[in-house]
Every structure is written in C-alpha cells, then in structure tokens.
Amino acid sequence: xxxxxxxxxxxxxxxxxxxxxxxxxxxxxxxxxxxxxxxxxxxxxxxxxxxxxxxxxxxxxxxxxxxxxxxxxxxxxxxxxxxxxxxxxxxxxxxxxxxxxxxxxxx
Amino acid sequence: xxxxxxxxxxxxxxxxxxxxxxxxxxxxxxxxxxxxxxxxxxxxxxxxxxxxxxxxxxxxxxxxxxxxxxxxxxxxxxxxxxxxxxxxxxxxxxxxxxxxxxxxxxxxxxxxxxxxx
Numbered sequence: 537x538x539x540x541x542x543x544x545x546x547x548x549x550x551x552x553x554x555x556x557x558x559x560x561x562x563x564x565x566x567x568x569x570x571x572x573x574x575x576x577x578x579x580x581x582x583x584x585x586x587x588x589x590x591x592x593x594x595x596x597x598x599x600x601x602x603x604x605x606x607x608x609x610x611x612x613x614x615x616x617x618x619x620x621x622x623x624x625x626x627x628x629x630x631x632x633x634x635x636x637x638x639x640x641x642x643x
Numbered sequence: 644x645x646x647x648x649x650x651x652x653x654x655x656x657x658x659x660x661x662x663x664x665x666x667x668x669x670x671x672x673x674x675x676x677x678x679x680x681x682x683x684x685x686x687x688x689x690x691x692x693x694x695x696x697x698x699x700x701x702x703x704x705x706x707x708x709x710x711x712x713x714x715x716x717x718x719x720x721x722x723x724x725x726x727x728x729x730x731x732x733x734x735x736x737x738x739x740x741x742x743x744x745x746x747x748x749x750x751x752x753x754x755x756x757x758x759x760x
Contacts, residue, residue, distance in 0.1 A: 537705070571746040573688075580738055580753050581680075581688065586746035623688055627745055631704040632678070634688040 538563050538626050542635035548643040555611040557638045559624035564604045569628035572600055572609045575637075576620045584622075585609065614640070645669040647677075647739050647751035654757045655729050662725040663754045665739030672720040673697040676743025679713065679724050682753075683735045693743045694722055729758045 539562040549555055559570070567588065573581040583591040585600035597612040611618055619642050624635040650664040665677065679691040692703040694713040701713040712725040726733055737754050740747035 573747075575688075580750040581740075581747075582750070583746060583748050586748075591748065625688075625690075625746070627742075630702065630744060631692075632690040632744065634690065637687045 537631055538565065538629060538633055540624050540626060540633055540635035542622075542624060542638045544638060545636075546639045546641060548641050549614055550643045551614050551616055553614055555609075555614055555618070555640055557609040557611075557622055557624075557640070559602075559607040559609070559635050561605040561607070561626060565626060565628035567600075567603045567607065569626055570600070570602070570607050571625045571627065572598075573623045573625065574618075574620045575623065581623065611640075645741070645749045647741060647749055649737075649739060649751040649754045652755040652757070654759065656760055657729055657731060657758055659729050659758075660725060660727045661729060661756055662723055663737055663756070664721050664723050665751050666719065666721045667741070668720060670741075672717060675741045677722045678740045678742055678747055679711075680738045680740055680747075681735045682738065683732075686735075691724075691737075695743070696722070726756070729756075731758050734758045 541560045543558045572585040575581040599610045601608050621637045621639045623637050646668045648666045653661050673696045676693050676695050678693040681689045691707045694701045699715050710727045714723045739751040741749040
C-alpha cells in the first residue's frame with residue numbers, strides 16, 4: 537500500500553499569499569496518478585487536479601507539480617474561498633490512498 | 644448534469660445492519676465505476692473500495708472486507724453500500740464517488756451513519 541504523507545498539517549496564510557502544500561509518497565509513481573481534492577466543512581470533497589490537469593471549472597491559480605515521491609499543490613494567490621482542507625490521493629496502485637490532509641486557514 | 648444522490652442519515656444500534664444508496668444520473672451508468680469513501684468525525688478520507696458498474700464486481704480495500712458489501716441495481720442506476728454487524732467505529736460520513744481506479748470526479752453529498760446504543 538502506498539502511504540501518502542502531507543505537510544504541513546496546518547498552513548496559516550492571508551488572502552493574496554501563495555500556498556505550497558506537499559504530498560510525499562512511500563513509493564515512487566508517475567505524477568499522472570496523483571489527484572488533489574478540496575473539502576470545505578460540511579461538504580463533499582471536490583476534485584481540483586488529476587495529474588497535471590485541472591478539473592473543469594478550477595481556476596488557474598491552482599497548479600499541481602512533482603514526480604516520483606514528492607508532489608506539490610500550489611495556490612498562487614489565495615482567495616477567501618480557498619481556505620479549506622486539501623487532500624492528495626494516489627491511484628497508481630490498489631488500494632487507492634489519501635493523504636491525511638492539509639488545512640489552509642486564515643491567518 | 645452528472646449527479647450522485649445519496650440516501651439520508653441513519654441512526655443504528657450496534658450489531659445492526661445499514662444499507663446506503665447512491666443514485667447516479669446525467670451520464671451512462673456502466674461507463675464509470677463507483678467508489679465508496681469513509682470519513683470518520685473530524686478525520687480524513689479513507690478509500691473503501693469500488694464496484695465495476697459493468698460487471699458488478701466489487702473490490703474492497705484492506706480493512707473493509709467481511710462486513711462491507713457493495714452492490715448494484717443497474718435498472719435504477721444505483722449502487723449500494725451495506726454494512727453488517729455495525730460497531731461504534733463505523734460512525735462516519737460515507738461518500739460515493741465516480742471513478743473506480745482513477746481520479747474521483749463527482750461525489751455524492753454524503754450519508755451520515757451514526758452507531759449508538
């Protein structure tokens with residue numbers, strides 16, 4: 537099973553700042569097989585990125601990069617609606633696994 | 644538009660069973676597999692497994708074998724999650740999500756299952 541470790545656990549930033557979220561895997565896999573989700577309180581997760589592609593309707597301030605075991609989600613300039621919990625997920629091998637999440641909170 | 648609509652909240656006693664539904668619409672049902680994901684209170688997301696909507700074949704993640712059953716009724720484009728012998732640790736929100744062994748692009752709204760004596 538591929539274990540995904542996200543860091544930091546909590547990221548305290550102000551609107552307009554850049555957010556850099558890390559997802560590290562216990563085994564190497566292609567970046568095509570990594571997704572990122574955003575979850576707000578009381579809501580279902582929402583797909584942001586799959587591989588290097590943004591899901592439909594996701595603004596271009598979201599960018600996914602990385603390869604091997606180290607992956608990053610960057611939000612170039614935080615908007616008020618971006619404060620949420622973010623999860624990475626690998627679908628390279630079964631079982632699919634999620635990271636434990638990074639909470640982006642308002643500083 | 645693609646929609647996954649789940650059944651409502653459930654309150655069950657330990658040892659009972661529960662069956663949650665997830666009705667898909669807005670796309671061809673058997674083209675995409677469906678996943679189940681658990682989220683315990685205040686916790687992260689756990690992938691439970693998926694069901695192939697063309698064959699009905701389920702795949703369960705480790706930790707979700709035995710008491711958990713995925714099923715389908717293609718005539719009503721619905722997938723089901725049944726949990727038997729409920730335990731207090733099964734208290735969680737359960738989501739269905741479209742995707743199988745790829746990314747999950749559409750999610751149901753979630754079903755809260757509370758297990759309490």
